[in-house]
Amino acid sequence: MKKAEERGASPKVALSVENLKLYFYTSRGAVRAVDGVSFEICCGQSLGIVGESGSGKSTVAFGIMNMPPAPGKIVSGKVTLDGVDIFKLPEEKLRKDIRWKKVSMVFQGAMNALNPVYTVKFQMTEPFIYHMGMKGNEPEVVERISKALESVGLKPEIMDRYPHELSGGMKQRVVIAMALLLNPALVICDEPTTALDVVVQAQIMNLLKELKRKTGIAFIFITHDLSIEAEIADDLCVMYAGKIVEKGSGMQVYKNPMHPYTQKLLAATPLLHKPVDRLEFIPGAPPDLINPPKGCRFAPRCQYADERCKTEEPEHMIEVEPGHFIACHSVRW
Amino acid sequence: MNKFILEVENLSVWFPLRHTISEVFSRKPQKYVKAVDGVSFSVKRGEIFCIVGESGCGKTTIAKSIMGLIPPTSGTIIFDGKPVEKFDRKHLLGYRRITQMIFQDPYASLNPRFRIRDVIEEPLLIHGIGQNRAEREKMVKDALTKVRLIPVADFIDRFPHMVSGGQRQRVAVARTLVLGPKLIVADEPVSMLDLSIRAEILQLLRELKEQNNLTYLYITHDLSTARYFTDRIAVMYLGNIMEIAESDEVIDHPKHPYTDALIAAVPEPIPERIDEIKSVPIKGEIPSAANIPPGCRFHPRCPYAQERCRAEIPELREIQKDHFVACHFPLSK
Numbered sequence: 001m002k003k004a005e006e007r008g009a010s011p012k013v014a015l016s017v018e019n020l021k022l023y024f025y026t027s028r029g030a031v032r033a034v035d036g037v038s039f040e041i042c043c044g045q046s047l048g049i050v051g052e053s054g055s056g057k058s059t060v061a062f063g064i065m066n067m068p069p070a071p072g073k074i075v076s077g078k079v080t081l082d083g084v085d086i087f088k089l090p091e092e093k094l095r096k097d098i099r100w101k102k103v104s105m106v107f108q109g110a111m112n113a114l115n116p117v118y119t120v121k122f123q124m125t126e127p128f129i130y131h132m133g134m135k136g137n138e139p140e141v142v143e144r145i146s147k148a149l150e151s152v153g154l155k156p157e158i159m160d161r162y163p164h165e166l167s168g169g170m171k172q173r174v175v176i177a178m179a180l181l182l183n184p185a186l187v188i189c190d191e192p193t194t195a196l197d198v199v200v201q202a203q204i205m206n207l208l209k210e211l212k213r214k215t216g217i218a219f220i221f222i223t224h225d226l227s228i229e230a231e232i233a234d235d236l237c238v239m240y241a242g243k244i245v246e247k248g249s250g251m252q253v254y255k256n257p258m259h260p261y262t263q264k265l266l267a268a269t270p271l272l273h274k275p276v277d278r279l280e281f282i283p284g285a286p287p288d289l290i291n292p293p294k295g296c297r298f299a300p301r302c303q304y305a306d307e308r309c310k311t312e313e314p315e316h317m318i319e320v321e322p323g324h325f326i327a328c329h330s331v332r333w
Numbered sequence: 334m335n336k337f338i339l340e341v342e343n344l345s346v347w348f349p350l351r352h353t354i355s356e357v358f359s360r361k362p363q364k365y366v367k368a369v370d371g372v373s374f375s376v377k378r379g380e381i382f383c384i385v386g387e388s389g390c391g392k393t394t395i396a397k398s399i400m401g402l403i404p405p406t407s408g409t410i411i412f413d414g415k416p417v418e419k420f421d422r423k424h425l426l427g428y429r430r431i432t433q434m435i436f437q438d439p440y441a442s443l444n445p446r447f448r449i450r451d452v453i454e455e456p457l458l459i460h461g462i463g464q465n466r467a468e469r470e471k472m473v474k475d476a477l478t479k480v481r482l483i484p485v486a487d488f489i490d491r492f493p494h495m496v497s498g499g500q501r502q503r504v505a506v507a508r509t510l511v512l513g514p515k516l517i518v519a520d521e522p523v524s525m526l527d528l529s530i531r532a533e534i535l536q537l538l539r540e541l542k543e544q545n546n547l548t549y550l551y552i553t554h555d556l557s558t559a560r561y562f563t564d565r566i567a568v569m570y571l572g573n574i575m576e577i578a579e580s581d582e583v584i585d586h587p588k589h590p591y592t593d594a595l596i597a598a599v600p601e602p603i604p605e606r607i608d609e610i611k612s613v614p615i616k617g618e619i620p621s622a623a624n625i626p627p628g629c630r631f632h633p634r635c636p637y638a639q640e641r642c643r644a645e646i647p648e649l650r651e652i653q654k655d656h657f658v659a660c661h662f663p664l665s666k
Contacts, residue, residue: 052527053498167618197387197554202598202613209610224528230602231611254602268532270557272584272599279532279561285497 013080014185014218015064015103016040020077022056022063029290033059033072035242041235043185046212046219048233048250050226050265054286056242057222058108061188064220065099082185101131101182106189110175114163120174121145121159127181148177151214152207169200173207180211188220193228205232226269230254238262241286241297247317248324259326260302296329304330335414338516338548339376339399344408345369346394350623366623368394370572371408373649376516381542381549383559383580385595386569387619392552395569396518399550400434401425412516430460433509437521439501443493450489453477453508460512476507479544480537499530503537510541518550523558535562556599560584568592571630572622574649578656588652588663590614590635629661637662 018038024031034056041047051057059072066086068074079086082102089098107113115123124145125136134141146156152173163171172192179187192208193201209232212219221233229236229250236253238246238261246259257263267280284301287293295312299305308329317325347365369391376382384392397403399410401417410417412428420428436442443452453473463469474485480503482488493501502522509517519538523531535558542549551563559566560580567577568589576589587593594615615634620626629647632638641661649659 052529169618197619198556198595198598199387199613199615200618202600202611205600206610206613225600226528227600227602231600265529268529270532270561272557272560272596272601275560275581279535281531281533281536282529283533285499285530 012043014041014043014045014082015220016078016080017060017064018078018080020060020063020079021075022059022068022072022077023075024072026071026290031289032242032292033289034063035289035292037063037077037237037239037242037244039235039237039244039247041186041218041220043218044212044216045234046221046232048221048223048229048236049239050223050229050236051239052224052286054241054289055239057224057239058190060239061105061190061220061222064186064188065103065105066094067099096131100127100184102184103186103188104179104182104184106175106179106187106192108191109195110192111168111171111195113175114171116163119160119162120166124148124159124174124178124181127178131182144181145177148181149174151180151211152177168196169203172196172200172204176204176207176211180215180217184217186218186220188222190222191224192221194223194225208232226254226265227271238265241292242289243297243327244317245298245328246324246326248321252321252324256321256324258320258324258331259298259328260304260331261298296327302330306330336377337375337411338378338413339550340411341375341395341399342373342409342411344372344395344398344410345406346391346398346403347406364623366621367572367625368622369398369405370625372569372572372574373408374567374574374577376548376550379542379546379548380565381539381551381563383551383553383563383566384569385553385556385559385566387554387595389571389619389622390569391572391622392569393520396434396520396550396552400432400518401429426460430512431515433512433514433517435502435505435509435517435519435522438525439493439498439505440525442505443501445493448490448492449477449482449496449504452493452504453511456508456512462512472511473507476511479510479541480504480507482507498526499534502526502534506534506538506541510545513545514547516548516550518552520552521554522551524553524555531558538562556584556595568595571619571625573630573659574657575631575660576656576658577649582656588656588658588665589631589660590637590664591631593664629659637664 020034020037022034024033037060049057049060062068063074064079125141128134128141129136145159149156149159154170154173193204196204221229223229233250236250237244240261246253246262253262257266264280264282270279282301287297293300295310296314299309314327314329317327319325346369347367350364350366352363372395386392394403398405417428450473453476454469457463457469457472463472477485477488482500482503523534526534553559563580566580566583568575570591576583576592583592584596587596598613614636617634626633628644629642632642647659647661649657651657652663
């Protein structure tokens with residue numbers, strides 16, 4: 001986690017999340033989708049959040065923008081973005097000055113995030129109208145749209161086209177360009193390459209790496225695929241059932257996973273150039289988050305779990321090496 | 334007994350495009366989307382044969398054609414030495430019993446109003462297997478035991494929404510097994526599942542193959558699971574097969590530039606080299622199957638393309654034992 005200074009980038013903290021809790025209130029009870037998540041990102045750094053479906057990784061993103069999807073509610077926590085406490089701001093100010101201006105998002109299935117009946121230019125003009133108080137016909141707007149499109153490797157001419165005239169990879173680039181339009185401090189990419197073919201995926205990954213280096217924007221990458229994260233994220237958080245179970249630099253987590261869940265997840269990932277006879281898998285299914293297990297949430301599926309794991313929640317993360325934390329009772333290192 | 338359970342010879346599946354009145358009057362030729370365009374391959378008894386390719390390359394169309402769901406435009410499909418097109422009604426029903434398909438999305442492929450019992454009993458009713466209810470119930474229970482949804486009594490009366498994604502896919506597998514198939518076409522059977530349970534399903538499929546003398550045609554876009562799970566791989570591009578060889582051979586010594594590019598694009602985490610931009614040897618995206626380039630259909634994206642590639646279609650030829658490539662200038666890796 002000290003890499004920022006080594007590379008000479010500014011160590012200024014772009015985002016800090018402290019003990020964020022976001023519950024969904026359903027008729028059956030509160031679903032503890034995000035339950036006490038803390039992390040921070042420096043400017044120009046990238047953080048990967050890895051987790052399986054239902055682990056709460058996308059919900060964290062909505063929490064950061066104070067935009068809990070119904071019937072969700074933010075229960076507690078503090079989010080500081082670029083020095084501003086998000087949860088203390090009124091909704092109107094949040095909408096105008098924070099969302100998209102300070103933090104923007106590349107949504108999951110971005111190919112469908114574009115409106116099919118408007119041109120790319122029309123859709124890219126909207127942020128200037130709503131957030132900058134512009135009319136949308138200024139030459140500056142066109143100029144900034146052209147620049148944004150060029151920065152993602154597209155020709156500015158495509159701004160007059162409709163989404164159906166673009167290929168999947170081009171649409172993805174347009175969506176990324178839209179996220180960069182207002183020079184945000186933080187861009188959240190939720191599964192940015194999941195719907196793409198491998199070749200296009202590799203192209204988009206290269207683009208994101210380049211943008212990260214050039215712009216000094218902090219990135220959060222949310223995916224279910226550890227191997228994609230390890231390619232792009234400086235720091236990694238592994239989420240399981242609404243909690244972060246392991247965090248550290250990409251190298252630490254990927255090369256030296258300490259939490260039993262991370263270890264199993266890595267052992268379950270087939271690697272192209274490392275043929276194995278038998279892949280591991282994790283028996284069972286993630287817990288019901290309305291009635292999570294009393295102790296560690298991974299205990300029912302964990303081979304190392306003992307009595308303590310089943311009764312006592314690992315409240316505090318232990319530092320197993322500098323900058324590398326896990327939430328686990330039973331691992332001895 | 335024939336060594337090959339399935340032989341596909343020169344299979345083409347073309348879908349006609351809309352022909353407008355003015356085109357009819359001006360006698361323009363009918364245009365087609367050539368989803369599958371002259372594909373030949375053979376699947377050995379008891380092997381796991383894989384078709385790998387990007388979206389839109391025609392891999393699912395081949396699967397549906399083999400299942401008799403889409404009639405081929407030309408070419409023959411030979412099952413167990415007999416051409417499928419010559420089957421009469423009675424034989425066709427028998428053919429459909431012994432070739433079964435597992436679909437990608439277990440959330441969509443199971444009827445939400447059927448209990449698991451009904452889902453698995455349905456094929457028995459269609460094919461008139463089992464004298465009475467008790468006998469069929471025994472078969473259903475056997476199938477559930479085979480896919481290890483045990484204790485059976487816990488699952489048999491549940492609805493699909495009451496079980497997890499991995500369990501649903503097991504139900505889909507049990508539904509095919511109950512008919513005693515010989516060939517199972519598995520179209521991306523694990524791509525919708527979480528990483529931690531993918532390996533479990535693949536392992537189950539492999540064990541079932543050994544126990545029941547099955548042959549699999551496995552269709553995927555994921556080279557890593559293909560290498561782990563299958564014996565031979567055919568790489569498809571834009572309706573044609575580009576390369577066929579044993580799985581390890583294809584991945585370790587690709588001969589076709591397209592295969593080589595696909596392999597290079599697979600994310601391969603080396604956290605030490607996080608800032609490096611990975612070289613992706615091919616540019617752009619897969620063109621439309623309505624407008625196939627002349628000559629080798631890969632030449633517009635191929636880094637090694639020469640004059641001959643633009644003019645002459647390369648045949649699929651055996652360049653070393655059991656390694657077939659459709660390229661004028663195969664790589665020597």
